[in-house]
Amino acid sequence: MAVVGRREKAQSLCKSRVVVAITIGILLGCVFALCFPSGFLSISNPAPILNRRFAKSIAQVGSSLCESSERINLLKSEFVATSEKNAELKKLVRELTEKIRLAEQRKDQAEKQVLVLGDQKKAGPFGTVKGLLTNPSVLPDESVNPRLAKILEKVAVNRELIVALANSNVKEMLEVWFANINRVGISNYLVVALDDEIARFCELKNVPVYKRDPNKVIDSVARTGGNHAVSGLKFRVLREFLQLGYSVLLSDVDIVYLQNPFNYLYRDSDVESMTDGHNNMTAYGYNDVFDEPGMGWARYAHTMRIWVYNSGFFYIRPTIPSIELLDRVANRLSKERAWDQAVFNEELFFPSHPGYDGLHASRRTMDFYLFMNSKVLFKTVRKDAKLSKLKPVIVHVNYHPDKYPRMLAIMDFYVNGKQDALKPFPDGSEW
Structure with a gap:
C-alpha cells in the first residue's frame, strides 16, 4: 500500500511539473509575441523596419510640402x-x-x-449780373437710331464720348490715334467707319466701331473723298449723336492724345473748340486797327478779330443751338463748294443782319497750350525751354501735310522723352 501511495504521489508531482512548464512556455510565447511581432528573423535584419519608417517619414514630409505648395x-x-x-x-x-x-x-x-x-426778376447791383451760357440739353430720342443708341449706352461715360470719322485713306494715322487714346486710358471713344476695311480693321484691333447704314450720297463721299470731303460728313453724322442726348468731342485722326481731354473741359457752352490761333491775341481775340489815311481824322477804324476755331477738334453739347449749327453747316456744304471749317466759323460768329438770322449759340475757346495745334508746337513751344516742359492734352497736326511722321515725332518727344525728336522738322511745310 505504501508503495502504491508513493507511486501515485510521484505521478501527481510529474503532472504538476508538466502543467507548470506548459504555463511558463505559454507566458514566454506571449512575451516574445508582444516584443517581437515580426519574429526572431527580423531582429537580425532591421533594415526593412527602418526603411518602412523612413518611407513613412518621407511620405509625411512630401505630403506636408504639397500642402504648403497648395497653400x-x-x-x-x-x-x-x-x-x-x-x-x-x-x-x-x-x-x-x-x-x-x-x-x-x-x-x-x-x-x-x-x-x-x-420768374422775371429785377437786375441785381452793379457788377453782379451775369447771363446764362449753358443751354439746356435736348430730350433724348432713341427712335432716331436704336442701333447707335445701344452702342453709345455701352461706350459713353457720363453721356459723352470722343468720335472720329475714318476711311481707309487715313488707316495709318488712325492706328496712332487710337493707340495713344488707349495708352492714356480713355475708354469712351468710337470710330465711325466710312468703309468696310476700316470697320474690319477696328474690330481686329478691339477698337469700338460703328458702321453706318448704307446711304448713297454719304457712302460715295466716304469711300473716295479726301480729308476735306470726309470732314464735311461729320456734321451730318454728329446730328444723330446729339439727338440721342450725348455730348461729343469730335476728333480728327491726325491728333496725338497725351492726357484725357475730358478732365479739361468746362462744359458751360454749346461749342467748346480748339483754336488755330498761336498766341493770346490770335486765339482769344484782339482789337485790330485798320488804317485808311484818305479818311483824315477818321483814318483809324477799329475791328475785332479772332483766328478761326478748328473744326477738327471741338466739344459739342446736345442742345438746340448745337443741332441748328450742324444743320446749317451741313445744308450749306451740300449746296456750296466751300471749306467746312470756314462755314463752321461763319455760322458760329456772323451776327444777325438784314436778310440773315445769326445763330444764338454760346462758345468757348480752349487753352491753346493744352489743346495745341502744330503751328504752336513747331514754331514756338519746341524752341522755348520752359514751354517745352509743359505737357499738352492733345497735339493736332493741322498745320502740316506730313502728318504721320510728325505724329510719331510728337510721341517720341512727349511719351518717349527724346529731346531732339522734333528738331529735324521745319517750322512750316515745304509744299
Whole structure:
C-alpha cells in the first residue's frame, strides 16, 4: 500500500511539473509575441523596419510640402484677386469722383438756368449780373437710331464720348490715334467707319466701331473723298449723336492724345473748340486797327478779330443751338463748294443782319497750350525751354501735310522723352 501511495504521489508531482512548464512556455510565447511581432528573423535584419519608417517619414514630409505648395498657390490667387478688386475700387472711386464733379457742375448750371428762365426778376447791383451760357440739353430720342443708341449706352461715360470719322485713306494715322487714346486710358471713344476695311480693321484691333447704314450720297463721299470731303460728313453724322442726348468731342485722326481731354473741359457752352490761333491775341481775340489815311481824322477804324476755331477738334453739347449749327453747316456744304471749317466759323460768329438770322449759340475757346495745334508746337513751344516742359492734352497736326511722321515725332518727344525728336522738322511745310 505504501508503495502504491508513493507511486501515485510521484505521478501527481510529474503532472504538476508538466502543467507548470506548459504555463511558463505559454507566458514566454506571449512575451516574445508582444516584443517581437515580426519574429526572431527580423531582429537580425532591421533594415526593412527602418526603411518602412523612413518611407513613412518621407511620405509625411512630401505630403506636408504639397500642402504648403497648395497653400502658397492659394495665397497667390487670393493676392491677385485682392489686387484686381483694389484696382476696380480705385477705378470706381475715380469714376464716382468725376460723377460728383460733373453733378456739382450741372447743379450750378441748373441753378443759373432757373434764375434766368424762371420768374422775371429785377437786375441785381452793379457788377453782379451775369447771363446764362449753358443751354439746356435736348430730350433724348432713341427712335432716331436704336442701333447707335445701344452702342453709345455701352461706350459713353457720363453721356459723352470722343468720335472720329475714318476711311481707309487715313488707316495709318488712325492706328496712332487710337493707340495713344488707349495708352492714356480713355475708354469712351468710337470710330465711325466710312468703309468696310476700316470697320474690319477696328474690330481686329478691339477698337469700338460703328458702321453706318448704307446711304448713297454719304457712302460715295466716304469711300473716295479726301480729308476735306470726309470732314464735311461729320456734321451730318454728329446730328444723330446729339439727338440721342450725348455730348461729343469730335476728333480728327491726325491728333496725338497725351492726357484725357475730358478732365479739361468746362462744359458751360454749346461749342467748346480748339483754336488755330498761336498766341493770346490770335486765339482769344484782339482789337485790330485798320488804317485808311484818305479818311483824315477818321483814318483809324477799329475791328475785332479772332483766328478761326478748328473744326477738327471741338466739344459739342446736345442742345438746340448745337443741332441748328450742324444743320446749317451741313445744308450749306451740300449746296456750296466751300471749306467746312470756314462755314463752321461763319455760322458760329456772323451776327444777325438784314436778310440773315445769326445763330444764338454760346462758345468757348480752349487753352491753346493744352489743346495745341502744330503751328504752336513747331514754331514756338519746341524752341522755348520752359514751354517745352509743359505737357499738352492733345497735339493736332493741322498745320502740316506730313502728318504721320510728325505724329510719331510728337510721341517720341512727349511719351518717349527724346529731346531732339522734333528738331529735324521745319517750322512750316515745304509744299
